[in-house]
Amino acid sequence: xxxxxxxxxAKIGFFKKYKLNRIYKILSKENNVEIFKTEKPGHAxxxxxxxxxxxxxxxxxxxxxxxxxxxxxxxxxxxLAIIPFGTANIFALEAGIGGSAEKIAQTILxxxxxxxxxxxxxxxxxxxxxxxxxxxxxxxxxxxSLILKxxxxxxxxxxxxxxxxxxxxxxxxxxFANNKIYKANxxxxxxxxxxxxxxxxxxxxxxFDKKIIAYLFNNLTxxxxxxxxxxxxxxxxxxxxxxxxxxxxDDIFINSKTKTPIQYDGEFLGYLPAQIKNEKKxxxxxxxxxxxxxxxx
Numbered sequence: 203x204x205x206x207x208x209x210x211x212a213k214i215g216f217f218k219k220y221k222l223n224r225i226y227k228i229l230s231k232e233n234n235v236e237i238f239k240t241e242k243p244g245h246a247x248x249x250x251x252x253x254x255x256x257x258x259x260x261x262x263x264x265x266x267x268x269x270x271x272x273x274x275x276x277x278x279x280x281x282l283a284i285i286p287f288g289t290a291n292i293f294a295l296e297a298g299i300g301g302s303a304e305k306i307a308q309t310i311l312x313x314x315x316x317x318x319x320x321x322x323x324x325x326x327x328x329x330x331x332x333x334x335x336x337x338x339x340x341x342x343x344x345x346x347s348l349i350l351k352x353x354x355x356x357x358x359x360x361x362x363x364x365x366x367x368x369x370x371x372x373x374x375x376x377x378f379a380n381n382k383i384y385k386a387n388x389x390x391x392x393x394x395x396x397x398x399x400x401x402x403x404x405x406x407x408x409x410f411d412k413k414i415i416a417y418l419f420n421n422l423t424x425x426x427x428x429x430x431x432x433x434x435x436x437x438x439x440x441x442x443x444x445x446x447x448x449x450x451x452d453d454i455f456i457n458s459k460t461k462t463p464i465q466y467d468g469e470f471l472g473y474l475p476a477q478i479k480n481e482k483k484x485x486x487x488x489x490x491x492x493x494x495x496x497x498x499x
Contacts, residue, residue: 250275
């Protein structure tokens with residue numbers, strides 16, 4: 203018998219609550235299962251820290267933002283399981299987690315874990331990406347309208363992105379990495395293969411890889427932003443050119459003379475400066491038995 207802690211985003215909809223109840227019933231047949239619901243932003247981190255030594259498995263039911271909060275309370279000893287209930291569910295996509303209530307319950311009980319690498323931005327863990335500039339501005343706007351986010355979901359992202367593109371704000375960033383100084387108008391640092399959903403941003407890294415990659419966008423205009431967007435939409439890779447530089451570094455510092463927003467895993471973090479470090483920290487994530495990746499145990 204296992205002691206299983208489920209940390210759940212309290213704002214999930216009716217059908218997701220039904221699915222969570224099905225998973226709970228399956229797990230509870232031979233295990234001791236408790237559900238803890240979040241009450242406010244950051245609460246998932248607190249719930250994880252309070253319960254991590256009381257349970258054998260920590261489960262997070264929510265989207266990438268809720269997963270991010272739980273990861274900021276995790277250690278490298280206890281296994282973490284995912285019930286993907288978010289808008290984009292990028293982490294679950296990369297980890298191959300999803301499907302019916304029965305399949306998700308099977309993954310939670312699988313005992314098959316894989317190390318996921320967790321970099322930091324301003325000492326906060328992130329599992330997917332961090333960025334400064336255009337998309338962080340979108341995230342900041344959406345965070346101030348959580349009711350609309352819960353109603354319109356992905357449509358709200360496209361609507362806000364369109365507005366931000368019409369009233370285009372060009373940031374001037376200075377990046378220090380690899381003993382060099384770079385300039386850019388927008389930067390994305392990614393630990394994942396996907397971005398914004400199923401769009402594939404990078405082939406060179408994923409959540410199971412030690413490497414993080416930074417995309418530096420220079421001379422950013424509405425036109426070349428649309429070119430980047432439609433490249434991702436067509437499932438093609440962004441290619442380096444005079445306006446797009448790609449670097450690999452475990453220590454990146456970003457600053458700007460103007461007030462520039464930063465986000466991590468789709469959550470607004472604050473404003474520059476930002477220090478990104480990849481110290482090869484890991485957490486153990488439960489994955490499917492049939493997933494075609496080498497398990498760590």
